[in-house]
Amino acid sequence: MRFFKPSSLPELFLTMENFEGEKYFLAGGTDLNIQKKKNLLQDRPVFYINHLTELKGIRELHEDILIGSLTSFREILDSQLLNRKLPFLQNSLAYFASPLLQTMATVGGNIANASPTADILPLLLVLDARVKLLSKSKFRELPISEFYLGYKQTILKSNEIIGGIIIPKTAETGFQTYYRKVGSRKALTIAKLAFAGLKKTEQNNIKIVKIAVGALNEFPRRLRKLEELITGKYTEDLKSDELRKILESEITPITDLRSDSDYRFEVTLNLLLEFLEE
Amino acid sequence: MKISLTVNGRKKEFDIDPMKRLLDVIRDDFGLTGTKESCGEGECGACSVLMDGKPVTSCIVNAVHADGKTIETSEYLAELPLGKLLVDCFDETNAVQCGFCFPGFLVAAYYYLHNDGEPNLEKIKFALSGNICRCTGYIKIFEAVMVACQRKKAGEL
Numbered sequence: 001m002r003f004f005k006p007s008s009l010p011e012l013f014l015t016m017e018n019f020e021g022e023k024y025f026l027a028g029g030t031d032l033n034i035q036k037k038k039n040l041l042q043d044r045p046v047f048y049i050n051h052l053t054e055l056k057g058i059r060e061l062h063e064d065i066l067i068g069s070l071t072s073f074r075e076i077l078d079s080q081l082l083n084r085k086l087p088f089l090q091n092s093l094a095y096f097a098s099p100l101l102q103t104m105a106t107v108g109g110n111i112a113n114a115s116p117t118a119d120i121l122p123l124l125l126v127l128d129a130r131v132k133l134l135s136k137s138k139f140r141e142l143p144i145s146e147f148y149l150g151y152k153q154t155i156l157k158s159n160e161i162i163g164g165i166i167i168p169k170t171a172e173t174g175f176q177t178y179y180r181k182v183g184s185r186k187a188l189t190i191a192k193l194a195f196a197g198l199k200k201t202e203q204n205n206i207k208i209v210k211i212a213v214g215a216l217n218e219f220p221r222r223l224r225k226l227e228e229l230i231t232g233k234y235t236e237d238l239k240s241d242e243l244r245k246i247l248e249s250e251i252t253p254i255t256d257l258r259s260d261s262d263y264r265f266e267v268t269l270n271l272l273l274e275f276l277e278e
Numbered sequence: 279m280k281i282s283l284t285v286n287g288r289k290k291e292f293d294i295d296p297m298k299r300l301l302d303v304i305r306d307d308f309g310l311t312g313t314k315e316s317c318g319e320g321e322c323g324a325c326s327v328l329m330d331g332k333p334v335t336s337c338i339v340n341a342v343h344a345d346g347k348t349i350e351t352s353e354y355l356a357e358l359p360l361g362k363l364l365v366d367c368f369d370e371t372n373a374v375q376c377g378f379c380f381p382g383f384l385v386a387a388y389y390y391l392h393n394d395g396e397p398n399l400e401k402i403k404f405a406l407s408g409n410i411c412r413c414t415g416y417i418k419i420f421e422a423v424m425v426a427c428q429r430k431k432a433g434e435l
């Protein structure tokens with residue numbers, strides 16, 4: 001196995017230049033090691049990045065919060081800054097894996113691994129997060145909603161890594177927040193489905209609404225048609241049948257060993273109704 | 279790759295596969311067999327150790343992650359005052375059945391007792407949620423940790 005431990009970010013990009021094609025980046029290793037155990041790792045060079053302090057930590061910028069890609073979920077849960085500025089994000093991740101996994105698992109790994117069930121995604125989507133992608137002497141920033149192209153497919157080029165995510169400081173301000181991760185048990189569970197919602201209402205009129213779901217499509221996504229239908233309406237005017245029809249056109253729940261598609265659909269609809277009525 | 283790490287106070291340097299599992303480094307290279315392997319996929323917590331004071335499942339941590347770090351295993355924690363207290367409480371409540379999961383529970387419980395220690399059942403349950411016991415002994419395990427928390431709070435330690 002070709003394995004590299006660059007001493008800095010510039011050295012990482014220099015070394016990466018010698019290799020065409022796909023690469024593995026070893027961050028917390030909580031996904032890669034499972035693939036290794038199952039002999040699913042392909043013959044690609046592995047670059048260890050977990051020690052690169054440039055990509056660690058949570059910082060306050062002028063208008064945004066920057067979360068480095070190598071920030072662990074424990075750091076997210078312990079962060080005073082997030083507690084003050086983005087408590088919904090922080091509290092919603094309390095049941096990420098288990099306390100043992102939270103030490104190693106990173107935000108960047110959760111995003112890059114591109115599982116439809118990745119816990120952080122529905123949250124980042126409703127918070128209008130942007131993702132920062134780094135390559136040798138360049139970087140680009142795009143909405144997290146543009147990061148996935150298909151099942152386990154991302155926009156990441158083979159010479160790029162995820163540098164971090166950027167969330168507006170005011171992303172939660174004034175919103176009613178809602179998050180449910182539905183699994184077969186409370187802790188240490190992979191989501192059968194996940195639902196995140198933000199809304200701003202004035203006298204029952206829904207002025208702004210943001211809804212994102214996980215594990216219900218090839219990748220987590222915002223439900224824009226549903227948002228469009230709901231915006232500007234009074235809660236009591238929203239008909240369950242109408243919501244059902246739009247939901248049917250926006251999610252494609254599957255049947256697998258964790259659940260069947262009917263269950264996933266009905267639970268999603270119920271969560272949607274609960275979110276709207278709360 | 280050259281990797282150096284300290285396990286239970288003993289520092290060693292090796293030339294090893296950087297992807298070697300920390301679990302195997304502890305068991306094979308340090309000869310410490312208290313840390314157990316069960317699922318091998320981070321689900322069961324039998325292989326838990328502290329790395330720089332934080333709990334990890336050593337079956338999905340690589341040697342390279344542990345480079346320059348300090349590891350504490352159940353053998354070591356069991357000799358510390360809070361570890362001894364936990365072992366006593368597990369003993370008193372008969373929380374250990376076959377014993378295979380116990381080293382992992384000890385590590386997770388130690389981390390909780392040391393860093394929080396509030397005698398709160400919900401918190402204790404969550405702190406131990408990454409550890410699985412197949413003899414279904416959870417109630418007694420929660421009891422053991424609860425008693426340890428109460429004793430710590432009462433100032434016994």
Ligand SMILES: Cc1cc2nc3c(=O)[nH]c(=O)nc-3n(C[C@H](O)[C@H](O)[C@H](O)COP(=O)(O)OP(=O)(O)OC[C@H]3O[C@@H](n4cnc5c(N)ncnc54)[C@H](O)[C@@H]3O)c2cc1C
Nearest residue numbers: 025027028029030031032097106108109110112118119162
């Ligand atoms: C027991 C167990 C329970 C779990 N529970 C949950 C759960 O509840 N919720 C959940 O969402 N996930 C869960 N996971 C999955 C996993 O822990 C997360 O996806 C985690 O965030 C992955 O991060 P990592 O740092 O460990 O990634 P790694 O394993 O180091 O990397 C994963 C992938 O991402 C790529 N990568 C990593 N960092 C970068 C980067 N900066 N730029 C580009 N590519 C990168 C790697 O090449 C690799 O393909 C669980 C896993 C296990 C083993």
